[in-house]
Amino acid sequence: MARGHHDIGGLPGAGAIEAADHPLSDWEILADAINQALGARGVKRTDEMRRAREEMDSAAYRDMNYYERWVASMEAILIEKNILTKDEIDQKLAEFESKWGEP
Amino acid sequence: MSDDHGHDHPKHELSYYAKRIYAMRDLLIEKGVISEKDIQCQIEYQEARTPANGARLVAKAWVDPAFKARFIADPKAACQEIGIDATAINEFVVLENTPQVRHMVVCTLCSCYPRPILGRPPDWYKSFNYRQRSVSDPRGVMREFGLELPDEVEVRVHDSTADIRYIVMPMRPAGTEGWSEDDLAKLVTRDSMIGVMDALPSLPE
Amino acid sequence: MTPASGRFNPGDRVTVKFEDRPGHLRTPWYVRGKHGWIERVYGDFLNPELLAFGKDGLPKKTLYLVGFDYDEVFGTGQGPKDKVLVDIYDHWLEPLA
Structure with a gap:
């Protein structure tokens, strides 16, 4: 074992703080709201989401942006709880793709 | 929206x-x-949750010592008193800055933040750079936000790892005697309630 | 806040256990093994190490605000009075004589 990829307080090598904020995209606002809604409905707990982010591949954790990590952790927990399957999500995405493919 | x-x-x-x-x-x-x-x-x-909620709380605490005492003793009740819904917070703690002590808040493990009061955290608060550096180089971080502190001031960095949500109450700037709460609230920035800077010394242009 | 069931009181000197095990651990690495003191007792809370795995979080654990001198945690480099304060659960702490 070693310290987790999320447990970064005090690690050397961090650069300057970038104070600029980016306006949230629609998908980020949606991800935020779905996460809160699932919590409000008692479907999952914040601690489970954090654990899912800790269990991610470390390179993926570093490379994803903030709400990408949220989406990935929501997917992991919803699959773990047998609420969704990866196939269902993939299939839904394929439906979107076929709509986009229409002239 | x-x-x-x-x-x-x-x-x-x-x-x-x-x-x-x-x-x-x-x-x-x-x-x-x-x-x-x-x-x-x-x-x-x-x-509906924005830093303006926190600014209202702080400005009222600046002008009303009895409210300030209640805000520190029972922040959730103080929120309710002025119509801010803090029910989603498990425990809410106010950290009062003084000339001798400055507080700064981080969540090194994730991004814990008093969202029910201040809204979603800014990007920089969630950044790896802030999560890494805030605990080991708080003075360097404050310097980047324009706050240079002498050695004799005590810096207290709070790493919020659990159910407690922290908000910093910055000091009231000098020369603001007699100001309205509304004007005072304009001095209380989001970043001053995270603690990386003081309240603004004068009204923004 | 609810009365706390934990072992420590404000002012008690404590050492953070140096544990390195699988699971969802809310005690940051940088304070493990470090000496500090109980600054404040927050009360009893559901245990996030269990909540993270879909359990009920019981029994509750007492949560403390634990203070550390900056120098104890990171060595010199900041102000002489600077402190780091971390919320830590009872089972991560040992009494320090």
Whole structure:
């Protein structure tokens, strides 16, 4: 074992703080709201989401942006709880793709 | 805010995970796990939370010593008193800055933040750089935000790892005697309530 | 806040256990093994190490605000009075004589 990829307080090598904020995209606002809604409905707990982010591949954790990590952790927990399957999500995405493919 | 966040459709140029959240939304609604209305309510709830809530609390505490005492002793009750809904916070703690002591808040493990009061945290608060450096180089971080502190001031960095949510009460700037609460609140920035800077010394242009 | 069931009182000197095990651990690495003191007792809370795995989080654990001198945690480099304060659960702490 070693310290987790999320447990970064005090690690050397961090650069300057970038104070600029980016306006949230629609998908980020949606991800935020779905996460809160699932919590409000008692479907999952914040601690489970954090654990899912800790269990991610470390390179993926570093490379994803903030709400990408949220989406990935929501997917992991919803699959773990047998609420969704990866196939269902993939299939839904394929439906979107076929709509986009229409002239 | 446009009202189509719930019902908009994914676009081709979205990233892998951005597309997936739209797929998950549709599936969760189809299965009745959550509703469209749940999502809309959460978006509206979050849009209604802004740093202006914290600024109102701080400005009132500056002008009203009895309120300040209640704000420190029981922050959730103080919120209720002026119509701010803090019920979503488990425990809420106010950290009072003084000429001798400055507080700064971070969550090194994730991004814990008093969202029910201040809204969503800024990007920099969630950044790896801040999470890494805030605990080991708080003075360097404050310097980047324009606050240079002498050695004799005590810096207290709070790493919020659990159910407690912290808000810093910055000091009231000198020369603001007699100001209205509304004007004082304009000096209380989001970043001053995270503690990386003091309140503004004068009204922003 | 609810009365706390934990072992420590404000002012008690404590050492943070150096544990390195699988699971969802809310005690940051940088304070493990470090000496500090109980600054404040927050009360009993559901245990996040269990909540993270879909369990009920019981029994509750007492949560403390634990203070550390900056120098104890990171060595010199900041102000002489600077402190780091971390919220830590009872089972991560040992009494320090």
